[in-house]
Amino acid sequence: xxxxxxxxxxxxxxxxxxxxxxxxxxxxxxxxxxxxxxxxxxxxxxxxxxxxxxxxxxxxxxxxxxxxxxxxxxxxxxxxxxxxxxxxxxxxxxxxxxxxxxxxxxxxxxxxxxxxxxxxxxxxxxxxxxxxxxxxxxxxxxxxxxxxxxxxxxxxxxxxxxxxxxxxxxxxxxxxxxxxxxxxxxxxxxxxxxxxxxxxxxxxxxxxxxxxxxxxxxxxxxxxxxxxxxxxxxxxxxxxxxxxxxxxxxxxxxxxxxxxxxxxxxxxxxx
Numbered sequence: 001x002x003x004x005x006x007x008x009x010x011x012x013x014x015x016x017x018x019x020x021x022x023x024x025x026x027x028x029x030x031x032x033x034x035x036x037x038x039x040x041x042x043x044x045x046x047x048x049x050x051x052x053x054x055x056x057x058x059x060x061x062x063x064x065x066x067x068x069x070x071x072x073x074x075x076x077x078x079x080x081x082x083x084x085x086x087x088x089x090x091x092x093x094x095x096x097x098x099x100x101x102x103x104x105x106x107x108x109x110x111x112x113x114x115x116x117x118x119x120x121x122x123x124x125x126x127x128x129x130x131x132x133x134x135x136x137x138x139x140x141x142x143x144x145x146x147x148x149x150x151x152x153x154x155x156x157x158x159x160x161x162x163x164x165x166x167x168x169x170x171x172x173x174x175x176x177x178x179x180x181x182x183x184x185x186x187x188x189x190x191x192x193x194x195x196x197x198x199x200x201x202x203x204x205x206x207x208x209x210x211x212x213x214x215x216x217x218x219x220x221x222x223x224x225x226x227x228x229x230x231x232x233x234x235x236x237x238x239x240x241x242x243x244x245x246x247x248x249x250x251x252x253x254x255x256x257x258x259x260x261x262x263x264x265x266x267x268x269x270x271x
Contacts, residue, residue, distance in 0.1 A: 064153035123225035
């Protein structure tokens with residue numbers, strides 16, 4: 001008699017935490033594997049299919065995380081060949097993970113305030129110091145953004161790349177590291193604003209900033225970056241207002257649960 005097959009264990013549900021924070025999870029894993037000597041700088045990573053199965057996430061979520069890691073300088077993706085850990089990945093991953101975790105509680109207002117303080121100044125410095133290669137990379141980022149079409153992950157990755165190059169082109173080595181630290185909060189902000197406007201809306205700002213950098217117009221680059229951030233701030237405020245209005249309307253439309261009135265016992269005489 002053929003023994004009955006044991007029932008297969010139910011597939012483990014994908015954790016929303018992992019899916020929503022796959023970038024941070026990959027950072028932690030790569031950092032640990034480098035420390036343990038399991039992964040060496042320059043190593044080829046497992047395929048997308050294997051990584052997605054290992055982390056139990058959709059390949060689309062994994063691809064977005066890998067694009068962000070490429071922007072951060074942790075990996076290099078080679079078309080038709082896979083992803084490789086960069087030789088200087090150790091220095092990138094040396095950013096304290098506790099610092100990154102603290103950013104989870106950072107408000108949009110705080111992040112915007114930081115960006116207003118930093119990015120216009122870095123854009124001005126980039127206008128003075130950007131190399132021909134930096135300018136070529138800015139053009140590539142704009143071209144990638146324009147070609148992204150309906151690919152939201154690709155659009156956001158190209159948007160982040162544009163800002164990362166400006167940070168790096170400022171000539172301040174710490175500026176590049178700072179971008180690595182705040183990129184996750186920027187990613188969340190860009191994901192929201194990208195859904196509110198047409199692609200050309202953002203491209204207009206980026207093209208103007210690029211032209212100012214090409215002309216070595218520091219004051220112009222500073223002013224245009226400020227205008228870009230003011231626009232993002234207004235879009236986010238509008239988004240929050242819409243969300244609040246929807247919440248209010250939903251509550252107004254919901255039936256109010258009426259509790260039966262309590263019947264009071266008649267007072268006894270003399271009390």
